[in-house]
Amino acid sequence: MRTESTIRRTAMAVLLGVCLLCASCAGVKCNVTASDIDQPVSFTPCVFDGNARIVTTQKKDVLKHFEIKKRCWAMMWRTINLTRRNWDVSELLANEITAVRGDAIVNLTIEVQGGWYWWFSSIIPIVPDYQNVIIEGDVVRLPAGATAQ
Numbered sequence: 001m002r003t004e005s006t007i008r009r010t011a012m013a014v015l016l017g018v019c020l021l022c023a024s025c026a027g028v029k030c031n032v033t034a035s036d037i038d039q040p041v042s043f044t045p046c047v048f049d050g051n052a053r054i055v056t057t058q059k060k061d062v063l064k065h066f067e068i069k070k071r072c073w074a075m076m077w078r079t080i081n082l083t084r085r086n087w088d089v090s091e092l093l094a095n096e097i098t099a100v101r102g103d104a105i106v107n108l109t110i111e112v113q114g115g116w117y118w119w120f121s122s123i124i125p126i127v128p129d130y131q132n133v134i135i136e137g138d139v140v141r142l143p144a145g146a147t148a149q
Contacts, residue, residue: 028130029072029081030072030087032087037090039105040104040105041108041137042104043109044106044107049142057106061143062138063100064139065139068135073129074130104139105138105140107136108137109136110133112133112134
C-alpha cells in the first residue's frame with residue numbers, strides 16, 4: 001500500500017521528468033542562408049577569384065569589419081515562430097560589399113546567443129523565447145592581379 005509521501009514523491013519525479021523533457025524542446029530555430037549573392041563569401045581568409053584561383057587575403061586588404069544582428073522569437077517549444085524561420089542575408093551582405101566598393105567577404109562568422117530565461121519558457125510554453133543571431137565578417141578588396149567572380 002502506497003503512502004501519501006510515496007505518491008507525492010512519484011508525482012514530483014514525473015513532473016520533474018516532464019519539465020526536463022520540455023526544456024530540451026525549448027528554444028528558437030533560425031536558418032541563415034545567403035544563396036543569392038554574386039560576390040565571393042568565405043568563412044576563412046581565402047576566396048576563389050574570377051579565374052578559379054584561391055586568393056588568401058591579408059589584414060591590409062580589409063576595407064571594413066561589419067556586424068549584423070537579428071533577434072529571432074518563438075513560443076510553444078518552437079512550434080509557433082514569431083519571426084521568420086528562414087533568414088536570407090544575401091542582400092545585407094551585398095550591401096556591405098557595395099557600400100565600400102569591396103570585392104568579397106572573408107572571415108564570416110555566425111554566432112547564436114540564447115535568451116537568459118529559456119528555462120522559464122520551457123516550463124510555461126506561452127512565454128516567448130528568443131535567440132540573438134550575430135553575423136560578423138570583413139569586406140575586402142582582392143589583391144592586385146586577382147579578379148572578383
